[in-house]
Amino acid sequence: MVDRRAFFKKLIPSKEESSPLYLRPPYFNDLNTFEKECINCEEKSCAFACPEKIIVIEAKGTPILNFNKSGCTFCQECAIACKKNVLTIENEKAINAVFLINKDKCMAHNKSICFSCKEPCIEDAILFEGLFNPIIDINRCNACGFCYNRCPSNAIEFIIKEAE
Ligand code: SF4
Ligand code: SF4
Ligand code: SF4
The missing domain is CATH 3.30.70.20 (Alpha-Beta Plaits)
Structure with missing residues (x-):
């Protein structure tokens, strides 16, 4: 059984949090690698590969999810397309949201x-x-x-x- 109080406490960003929290594509290992690797990724191939067209590139150049028109089928296409190993199919198919x-x-x-x-x-x-x-x-x-x-x-x- 999940301890709901502990679970939600963990989700609340700390006051020292400087950068905004983004909703990321699945198959990541470490949320920090989006800022480290994606800004310099020229292809942005994850966004082009997504059949649902839910991956968009935000102003700094990193991929975020937009659920306004569709959702994620966990098809793996974004992870297969990513050549910098920010997304890989070996990673759990998790999206960082509750x-x-x-x-x-x-x-x-x-x-x-x-x-x-x-x-x-x-x-x-x-x-x-x-x-x-x-x-x-x-x-x-x-x-x-x-x-x-x-x-x-x-x-x-x-x-x-x-x-x-
Ligand atoms: S393809 Fe990979 S490295 Fe490039 S923007 Fe997408 S997740 Fe980042
Ligand atoms: S798993 Fe498939 S549907 Fe989900 S974000 Fe990646 S490419 Fe798009
Ligand atoms: S409740 Fe969760 S699993 Fe069901 S459609 Fe909504 S986001 Fe997807």
């Missing part, structure tokens, strides 16, 4: 019937109490992001995890 449902915004937490987030979740990580009160099971959710753009009330949110 997803949750904002109960104030969620219609199913406010007496309306809505299952929009449940259908795209192939991990079956969104658990309802009957017709209402959905929560995301953090032990099942793989942070793929497919539920994110499906919520009509923008109630799906995520917390970005900092480097270990």
Whole structure:
């Protein structure tokens, strides 16, 4: 059983944190290598390889994920394309985020019937109490992001995890 208090405490960035936290593509070993290697990567081949077009290059030149239109299928294409070993298929297929449902915004937490987030979740990580009160099971959710753009009330949110 995950100790939820300890788990979320670990996710809160420290006050000394100087650079912003970014949502990174999967298959990384060390979050710090994005800043070290990607800025000088001329090809940015991870972004071109992604069939879902969810990898975008931010202003400094490092890849970040954008779930506004789609999610990650963990197809490995970004890792295969990366020649600097920032992403490799040997690494766990993790995305550095924890997803949750904002109960104030969620219609199913406010007496309306809505299952929009449940259908795209192939991990079956969104658990309802009957017709209402959905929560995301953090032990099942793989942070793929497919539920994110499906919520009509923008109630799906995520917390970005900092480097270990
Ligand atoms: S291909 Fe690899 S090194 Fe280049 S931007 Fe993408 S993750 Fe970084
Ligand atoms: S695993 Fe596939 S879908 Fe996911 S970010 Fe990489 S290329 Fe895109
Ligand atoms: S981010 Fe989590 S809850 Fe949302 S679709 Fe993916 S696995 Fe399911």
